[in-house]
Amino acid sequence: RFDSESLRNAQLFIYPSVSNNIKEREMKHNIKKIIPNVILNKYHEFNKQKEIKQYAGNDVKCLICNSEFSSFALYSNRENARCLNCESLERHRLLWLYLNKETNLMNENLKLLHFAPEKVFYIKFSSKSNIKYYPCDLFPEHYDHKGHVEIIKVDITNIPFEDNYFDVILCNHVLEHIPNDSVAMRELYRVMKKGAWGIFQVPIDYNLKTTFEDSSINTPEGREKAFGLSDHYRLYGSDYKDRLKEAGFDITEDNFIETISSVDKVKFGLCSSELIYLGRK
Numbered sequence: 001r002f003d004s005e006s007l008r009n010a011q012l013f014i015y016p017s018v019s020n021n022i023k024e025r026e027m028k029h030n031i032k033k034i035i036p037n038v039i040l041n042k043y044h045e046f047n048k049q050k051e052i053k054q055y056a057g058n059d060v061k062c063l064i065c066n067s068e069f070s071s072f073a074l075y076s077n078r079e080n081a082r083c084l085n086c087e088s089l090e091r092h093r094l095l096w097l098y099l100n101k102e103t104n105l106m107n108e109n110l111k112l113l114h115f116a117p118e119k120v121f122y123i124k125f126s127s128k129s130n131i132k133y134y135p136c137d138l139f140p141e142h143y144d145h146k147g148h149v150e151i152i153k154v155d156i157t158n159i160p161f162e163d164n165y166f167d168v169i170l171c172n173h174v175l176e177h178i179p180n181d182s183v184a185m186r187e188l189y190r191v192m193k194k195g196a197w198g199i200f201q202v203p204i205d206y207n208l209k210t211t212f213e214d215s216s217i218n219t220p221e222g223r224e225k226a227f228g229l230s231d232h233y234r235l236y237g238s239d240y241k242d243r244l245k246e247a248g249f250d251i252t253e254d255n256f257i258e259t260i261s262s263v264d265k266v267k268f269g270l271c272s273s274e275l276i277y278l279g280r281k
Contacts, residue, residue: 051073051084052069052084052085055069055070055071055073055084056069056070057069057070057071058070059071059267060072060080060266060267060268060269061267061268062083062085062086062088062093062268062269063093063096063097063268064083064086064088064092064093064096064120064124065083065085065086065088065120067083067084067085067086069083069084072084072269075089078090080266081269083269086119086120086123087119087120088118090269090270090271090274091172091173091201091271091274092118092120092121093268093269093270094256094257094270094271094274094276095172095199095201095276096121096124097256097260097268097270098199098254098256098276099199102254102256103168103197105131105168106128106130107130108130108167109130109131109132110130110131110132110167110168111131111132111134111165111167111168112125112131112132112133112134112166112167112168112169112170113134113136113159113161113166113168113169113170113191114133114134114135114136114169114170115136115137115154115156115169115170115171115172116137116172116173116174117135117136117143117145117151118172119143119145121170122135122145122147122149122151123145123147126147126148126149133149134152134166135149135150135151135152136151136152136153136154137151137153137154138153138154138155138156139153140152140153156171156174156178156184156187156188157178157180157183157184157187158187159187159188159190159191161191162191163190163191164191164192164193164194165191165192165193166191166192166193166196167193167196167197168196168197168198169188169191169192169196169197169198169199169200170198170199171188171198171199171200171201172199172200172201173201173202173203174202175200175202176202176203176227176232176233176234176235176236177231177232177233178233179233181233181234181243182243182246182247185200185243185244185246185247185249186247186248188200188247188279189247189248189249189279189281192281193281194281195280195281196280196281197278197279197280197281198249198278198279198280199276199277199278199279200244200249200277200279201274201276201277202236202240202277203228203235203236204236204237204238204240204275205235205236205237206237206238207237208235208236208237208238209237209238209239210237210239211234211235211236211237211239211240211243212226212227212234212235212237213227213233213234213235214226240277241253241277244279248281249279249280249281250279250280250281251277251278251279251280252276252277252278252279252280253275253276253277254275254276254277254278255275255276256275256276257270257271257272257273257274257275
């Protein structure tokens, strides 16, 4: 059980949205250190079940967990975005559909390296008998996925595996957080087998012809103002594919979303403008 005061404190930083204000995020972080995890987990489940009832219906369907709702929930000012059950977002559901329809990941025996493993994908990949799964992050202690596959500590700029080791690499919204992304890209290319493939998604502003980065912007406040978030080191432009090519990859900008009807884009809560960056070696 948890009292009303603990509940009010938890509400300061649990859903529906995450503030972009640095001071407010710091306050939430400090509150989180004070409130026991058991209270946070109970509140999270309480809030989740409340939202599920609020969004009861079958107008939309999550492609990952198969849950149905009247709509997906608001997330970061985006409507029809967050699944109330598995918490997937538009980009997760689009990628899941792509992996199932356009790749061999689900039906062949493959070694998969997965950076910053999203829980919704971790649950799926760790239970697949055909996948030898390597979820990893520089800070694995930040994850609480409660699965049987260990999340290993890996620096993406110094990956501790031999050349030509992995069949598949997933690196979804990671490279924008890396100070030296060119080193990371070369490392990803190095550990990928010849003939293998990977997906390397980042946020992109297609109004920019060239990626905007400035090493003199070296404070969280400055990075948030320049790049959108305090832990981003650049804002990628339409030259993103060229940066991957420089690392050695054969890159396809796959406009897979355009193969999906406008009705299904809404029903499945998909981002209508995201390209899939498929890299091969």
